[in-house]
Structures are given as structure tokens and as C-alpha cells.
Amino acid sequence: MMVVGIPRGLLFYEYYPLWRAFFQALGIAVETSGPTSRAVLDAGVSRAVDEACLPVKAYLGHCLELAERCDALFVPRVVSVERGAYTCPKLLGLPEIVGSLRTGRPLVTPVVDYTRGGSRAVDAAIACARRLGCGSVRAAWAYVRARLEYRTFTESLQVAGGWFEGAVAGRAETGTADRARPRVLVLGHVYMVNDRGINLGIREHLLRLGVRPVAPQWVARRNWTSGARALPKKLFWTYEKQLFGAAKHVVDRGECDGVIQITSFGCGPDSLVSEFVRREAERSRVPYMALTVDEHAGEAGAVTRLEAFVDMLARRLGDRET
Ligand code: SF4
Incomplete structure (x- = not known):
């Protein structure tokens, strides 16, 4: 065969x-x-x-x-x-x-x-x-x-909130269900967000830090299409439109407490869209962090930045409750 x-x-x-x-x-x-x-x-x-x-x-x-x-x-x-x-x-x-x-x-x-x-x-x-x-x-x-x-x-994937590899293998994989934990939208191309060898294990580290990671792929097409209409001009690239639209949808509905955008060094489309997403997050007062990776990126450095971001989120959420 x-x-x-x-x-x-x-x-x-x-x-x-x-x-x-x-x-x-x-x-x-x-x-x-x-x-x-x-x-x-x-x-x-x-x-x-x-x-x-x-x-x-x-x-x-x-x-x-x-x-x-x-x-x-x-x-x-x-x-x-x-x-x-x-x-x-x-x-x-x-x-x-x-x-x-x-x-x-x-x-x-x-x-x-x-x-x-x-x-x-x-x-x-x-x-x-x-x-x-x-x-x-x-x-x-x-x-x-x-x-x-x-x-x-x-x-x-959209209904159960699963992740690619788990869903392909038929595993239910929804991360922590603890509603009190902060939710972070892990924004990026499917091949960045789902490939642990490229994204430095960002999802696993967030789970370890007590965060509920949210995937842009959970946003249905009609919702990201409608979110992307907020752009001042139509974007030429479908997948970048999807990223911006998904971020807009999740941020506007208050479905995340922070956004981490993982981008690749040398990616033209990412460099443009990440700026749009950063401004959108700023406008909605949602903390935003960009993590740019290349073949020299080290996991230890990324973990330090993730820990600082999660600490800041926890303090913010604590302040809101008091
Ligand atoms: S340049 Fe950017 S959008 Fe193009 S394949 Fe690379 S990461 Fe993806």
C-alpha cells in the first residue's frame, strides 16, 4: 500500500x-x-x-x-x-x-x-x-x-474547548476547570500555539502557574469574522484576520483576563497584526504580552516572563475583588 x-x-x-x-x-x-x-x-x-x-x-x-x-x-x-x-x-x-x-x-x-x-x-x-x-x-x-x-x-474543539493534539488523539483535554483561575488567551497561528517544540511549552507552563489557557481556535468562524470587521481596512491574509477577529471577540466579551501573543521572529504578517491586537487589548484594559520566538529562544527566559505576567494578573484580579 x-x-x-x-x-x-x-x-x-x-x-x-x-x-x-x-x-x-x-x-x-x-x-x-x-x-x-x-x-x-x-x-x-x-x-x-x-x-x-x-x-x-x-x-x-x-x-x-x-x-x-x-x-x-x-x-x-x-x-x-x-x-x-x-x-x-x-x-x-x-x-x-x-x-x-x-x-x-x-x-x-x-x-x-x-x-x-x-x-x-x-x-x-x-x-x-x-x-x-x-x-x-x-x-x-x-x-x-x-x-x-x-x-x-x-x-x-469549539464546543469542548479542547486542543489540537488531544482532539486528534481522541482525548478530552480542557485544562483546569477551576473558574477562579485567571484566563489567558494564547494567541498565535495554529502551528505556533499547538506545537510545543516551537512555543517553548507555553500552555504547559501556564497550566502549571494556575492559569486557564484559552485558544483562538475555540472562536467560531462567524464570531471571528464579525470581530475582524472592526479593522479599519480589510486584511489580505485570512489567518491573520482570524487571529485579530478571535482576539477582538474574546476580549470584548470579557472571556479572558490577559492576552499572550506568540509570534515568530521574521514573520511579516505577525508584526502587523500583533500591533492591532496590542492596541485592542489596551483599549479594553486587558494586559497584553508578546512572546517572539526563533531557533535561539530559550525556555528559561520565556518562563521568567510568563511568571511575571501571571503574577501581575493575579495582583490585578485580587485588587478587583477587594
Ligand atoms: S512568515 Fe509568519 S505567517 Fe508566514 S508561515 Fe511564517 S509564521 Fe506563518
Whole structure:
């Protein structure tokens, strides 16, 4: 049986349940790389240009790790997931970036592009299946099935307040339920917030410090879309719109006591959106902290900053109660 390798990075943290269900419905085995480790990061860093952001460097490391264990690497080119907006340029050029690794494995690179009547996800799925030797009708059926499964997955995250890895593994993982504890919105791209190897274990440290972390992925699409309307101009990037809209929704409804935004050094979209979010938090008098990571970032330094932030939150909440 053919084995398709799906690297555990970037949009894996958004669409893996969809991709997995699609390939399984086609009778194609799926292999993923393991969690981001120091070795994976180092391998990616050694093969990437210096200017690349940390998630792209990590992604390259995952491709190298996985190439030995699969027949083809699945590296989609996600140009646009809605009309009138795009994803980050690094996601647009991902097949070329990975191609430069010369892993010896062919790349399966479906193109998803909703702009100007371009290739929709279902077209991309059919093209991908045909490339792997499956027929169009079977591919369309597999895609519909996978889409249903994916919708159930995303709704379950929103309803139960779970986190990606736990939900994929079928574990209920809602953190502490103690309502007296401060809630902190951990804002960032899905591949920053959910990848412990990149985010320095921010969620685990917050839980240890008695904080209830809140994920932007818990905000339903209609809510972040409505939150993003507060921007003075329409943003070109869908995922950044989602981040701002989710932060606006959570902050306006008083569903968090603080915001920690985790960004990657060298990320253009993040540098713009983080400023919008900071101003929004300031306007609502919600404490905000930005944590920027790159391959040199150390966990000890991040923990010191998290502890100081949580101390400040606890004092604020204490003052409010007295
Ligand atoms: S949005 Fe930023 S972090 Fe994400 S891939 Fe693009 S440059 Fe990297």
C-alpha cells in the first residue's frame, strides 16, 4: 500500500484531520513525522535560508525526518481559502521551498486557491487523488466524507474547548476547570500555539502557574469574522484576520483576563497584526504580552516572563475583588 507522508508542521495543525480522513477514504496509508524536537529543528535550520520564519524551518526538519518513511510527501500549496484574501507567501511557495531539500521523494502538491474562480479545495482533492492513481468520482466522494469528519472535529474543539493534539488523539483535554483561575488567551497561528517544540511549552507552563489557557481556535468562524470587521481596512491574509477577529471577540466579551501573543521572529504578517491586537487589548484594559520566538529562544527566559505576567494578573484580579 502506498504511504503518503504528512509533515507535522504549518497547516498540519489546521487540516490534518481532513487530510487524514481523505487519504484513508481512498485507501492510502498516512504517515506523519513525530513532535518537533531539537534534532528536527536543527535539521530544518541547517537547510533553510536565514530569513525563513521558525515554523518554516521546523517544517523542513519534519520533511527530512519523514522522507525515509514514506513514498511521497504531501506538501499542499494553499494560496487562498476564501475569495479576496490570501495566505502567507511562505505557504504559497512551500512546494518550492521543500523541493530545494531534494529528499528523493516525490511531492504531492495540490493547489487550493479560491481567488478569481481558482481551484477550490474539492478540485485540489480530486487533482491530488488522480496524481496518486485514484479516479475523480472516488476522490470527490472521499473529499465529501473527509469534509464532514473535519467539520465535526472543528466543532468539537469549539464546543469542548479542547486542543489540537488531544482532539486528534481522541482525548478530552480542557485544562483546569477551576473558574477562579485567571484566563489567558494564547494567541498565535495554529502551528505556533499547538506545537510545543516551537512555543517553548507555553500552555504547559501556564497550566502549571494556575492559569486557564484559552485558544483562538475555540472562536467560531462567524464570531471571528464579525470581530475582524472592526479593522479599519480589510486584511489580505485570512489567518491573520482570524487571529485579530478571535482576539477582538474574546476580549470584548470579557472571556479572558490577559492576552499572550506568540509570534515568530521574521514573520511579516505577525508584526502587523500583533500591533492591532496590542492596541485592542489596551483599549479594553486587558494586559497584553508578546512572546517572539526563533531557533535561539530559550525556555528559561520565556518562563521568567510568563511568571511575571501571571503574577501581575493575579495582583490585578485580587485588587478587583477587594
Ligand atoms: S505567517 Fe509568519 S509564521 Fe506563518 S508561515 Fe508566514 S512568515 Fe511564517
